[in-house]
Amino acid sequence: MPKDTIHQTQKVTPSAPEIAVKSSQFSRRPTITPPKPRRDISTPSIALGEIPNLQILNEKGEVSDPAHEPKLESAEHLKIYRAMILARKLDTRMLTMQRQGEMGTFAPGMGQEATQVGQIYPLLQKDWFSPSYRSFGAQLWRGWTIEGLMLLWNGYADGFNIPDGVNDLPFSIVIGSQVATATGVAMGLKRQKDNAVVVTNFGDGAISQGIIGESFNFAAVDKAPIVFVCENNGYAISMPVQKQTGADFLAGRSLGYGIPSMRVDGNDILAMIVAMNGAVDRARRGEGPTFLEAVTYRMSLHTTADDPKVYRKDEEVEYWKTRCPIARYEKYLINKDLLSIEAIEKIATECEQEVLAGRERFRELAKANPRVVFDYMYQTLPAELQEQKQEYLNKLDRKETDQ
Amino acid sequence: MPQMNMAESLNLALDECMNADERVCIMGEDIAVNGGVFRITKGLLEKYGEDRVIDTPLAENAIIGTAVGMAITGLKPVAEIQFSGFTMQAFDQIEQNMARYRNRSRGRYPVPMVLRTPYGGGIRAVEHHSESREAYWAHTPGLKVVIPSGPRNARSLLNAAINDPDPVIFYEPKAVYRAYREDVPDEPEAIEIGKAQVVRTGSDITLIAYGAMMRPTLEATEDLVDLHNVDVEVIDLLSISPMDTQTLVDSVSKTGRCVIVHEGPRNCGIAAEIIARLNEKAFEHLEAPVNRVTGYDIHFPHFQVEQHYLPDPDTIIQAVKQTLAYE
Structure with a gap:
């Protein structure tokens, strides 16, 4: 069997990796108790200084950790499954559109559907999400529209209009930069005492950025209600995770800041949901931040401008296909009689049609208005900018006259 | 009307704003x-508590990054960076997020925050404590940049900055903090961000300055008026x-001659921008090339010789004479 050459720990097992943090001051920290609001989900406790690994479904879709298997309603399972399929269908369609010249450069998320859907599953509408740019699956669940995401990635400002009722930040492209904003949002929510929490994600490359450590630190000192999710998908463009860190895994990174962490099989949707649920509840109870390393794999390209054949072998990708998060969940649902081959086909067709309908709306909406580029710079445009705006509008008028 | 120095009037402005608006x-x-190391925030913790007066960990980039997030939730954070030289650590979050969230979110998330920071030379400090880099922030779209020159306008301008719906970089001339006292009215005076103030009217030449450079500029003006019979x-x-721009253009259109004073480096400095604008809008009124007295394009020297680096009244007088002599 080919080796997982990317993630040092080949298999996420129930046993915690050895770590060196054993200072006595950490032992006074409370452990995380299972969340109160949900009786259907039980999260393993985390003490600071121990890093549990969590996998509930193994690669074959068998329950490897029955104690933590969430007892979700069948309708809930199907909703989660559908969200993962929709994310994959959108991804695939957008790649086709990009290759046909109908889409800008974008960052596909194929292979990370469990990590994506799992990380925002426990959030309430009043909660906040500050994503990185590779976050389709999560954004769809949160209420961003297919046409909106297509507009965004094809260079239309309207794609950045945040849907009503969605408390999400539009991502900042600079790696790790959105994590500082998310931390500040959590600090602000805490002061306004509205009991909302923040989830923010970033990749394994971001772990090298100073702002990630600074954000961990501010969140820990302030006990801010935030969950940091590192989607360790093995690569930052061409750079394997071993070139980002001298450590065997990333979950240990938060311990020095006083933030407990867990290493989760990011291709196991049940493990993601269970881990996130515990972390979100912990934040909501006022116990501060949690860090989760979700171990996953970028099955597709960094962006559509990328050629992964330059830096990774086909066998590696083939190996990770056997760990596909959707296939794994499908086997589990079939074993539980919650899904049939017919239902799988039906859901796939429905999701494909939903994406195509979104594409139709995108095509109707895809009209760029060059006249608004000054409009969101300030609440009131200063005189010097009014002058520049007029100069710019005159230029547009001249071009229109020339045509 | 109480007499205050700038450190006291800035403290008063913070107190007034925190008292008026719990955000x-x-x-x-x-x-x-x-x-605060300059005692600008003295006494505020006792009055408003640690949820609103926050001692943060020592990381400038995260101070600004988290202030942006807090502003997005509807608070009005006033973040202090201890010295403007350390603001470079936060360049990332200022440029990537503070300046951009209103536009990035299409107006959904304005960032009504203030970055306060002491700038400039003249306090005999070690490296990185004397810079004047206001030109950097003026170059970043989405920000406003303001600099008071004395106790009275410092109080009004900080009030205006905190109540502004957009992010403001508020540079405090630390050489002026405790340099002198002046009358500060009981009630805050309304001041509009984006407006210059003509502090002396004259007909021969226009002197433009700001922040700590107002003092040598006014000192030079006294000599020019009293000893050299120049109406400045x-x-x-x-x-x-x-x-x-309009106030500058109106003045120079009247006097025909102009000298600009700032302590920041000359290359792409604020004077260069003013000269460009006067060139665009007052060219036909100019009787001499617009002159500038600025810091040099070198790192700020060690403090035993800093007085030679900083523009002083003599240098300003020389520049005025040179500009007046041009035919």
Whole structure:
């Protein structure tokens, strides 16, 4: 069997990796108790200084950790499954559109559907999400529209209009930069005492950025209600995770800041949901931040401008296909009689049609208005900018006259 | 009308704003228990508590990054960076997020925050404590940049900055903090960000300065008026960005001659921008090339010789004479 050459720990097992943090001051920290609001989900406790690994479904879709298997309603399972399929269908369609010249450069998320859907599953509408740019699956669940995401990635400002009722930040492209904003949002929510929490994600490359450590630190000192999710998908463009860190895994990174962490099989949707649920509840109870390393794999390209054949072998990708998060969940649902081959086909067709309908709306909406580029710079445009705006509008008028 | 120095009037402005609006909170290194290394935030922790007066960990980039997030939730953070030289650590979050969230979110998330920081030379400090880099921030779209020159306008301008719906870089001339006292009215005076102030009217030449450079400029003006019989018009810029181009153009159109004073480096400095605007809008009124007295394009020297680097009244007088002599 080919080796997982990317993630040092080949298999996420129930046993915690050895770590060196054993200072006595950490032992006074409370452990995380299972969340109160949900009786259907039980999260393993985390003490600071121990890093549990969590996998509930193994690669074959068998329950490897029955104690933590969430007892979700069948309708809930199907909703989660559908969200993962929709994310994959959108991804695939957008790649086709990009290759046909109908889409800008974008960052596909194929292979990370469990990590994506799992990380925002426990959030309430009043909660906040500050994503990185590779976050389709999560954004769809949160209420961003297919046409909106297509507009965004094809260079239309309207794609950045945040849907009503969605408390999400539009991502900042600079790696790790959105994590500082998310931390500040959590600090602000805490002061306004509205009991909302923040989830923010970033990749394994971001772990090298100073702002990630600074954000961990501010969140820990302030006990801010935030969950940091590192989607360790093995690569930052061409750079394997071993070139980002001298450590065997990333979950240990938060311990020095006083933030407990867990290493989760990011291709196991049940493990993601269970881990996130515990972390979100912990934040909501006022116990501060949690860090989760979700171990996953970028099955597709960094962006559509990328050629992964330059830096990774086909066998590696083939190996990770056997760990596909959707296939794994499908086997589990079939074993539980919650899904049939017919239902799988039906859901796939429905999701494909939903994406195509979104594409139709995108095509109707895809009209760029060059006249608004000054409009969101300030609440009131200063005189010097009014002058520049007029100069710019005159230029547009001249071009229109020339045509 | 009480007499105050600038440190006291800035403290008064923070107190007034926090008292009037509970969304206003202040944050930074050593600002709560210690009251700030220059004591600008003294006494505010006792009045408003640690949820609104936040001693942060020592990381400038995260101070600004988290202040942006807090502003997005509807608070009005006033973040202090201990010295403007350390603001470079936060360049990332200022440029990537503070300046951009209103536009990035299509107006959904404005960032009504203030970055307060002491700038400039003249306090005999070690490296990185004397820079004047206001031109950097003027170059970043989405920000406003203001610099008070004395106790009275410092109080009004900080009030205006905190109540502004957009992010403001508020540079405090630390050489002026305790340099002198002046009358500060009981009630805050309304001041509009983006407006310059003509502090002396005259007909022969326009002197434009701001911040700590207003003092040598006014000292030079006294000599020019009293000893050299030159009728000088003096403008305190107050707002670097947006800039009150009209007031500058009106003045120079009247006097025909102009000298600009700033302590920051010359290359692409604020004077260069003013000269460009005068060239565009007052060219036919100019009787001499617009002159500038600025810092040099070198790192700020060690403090035993800093007085030679900084523009002083003599240098300003020389520049005025040279500009007046041009035919």
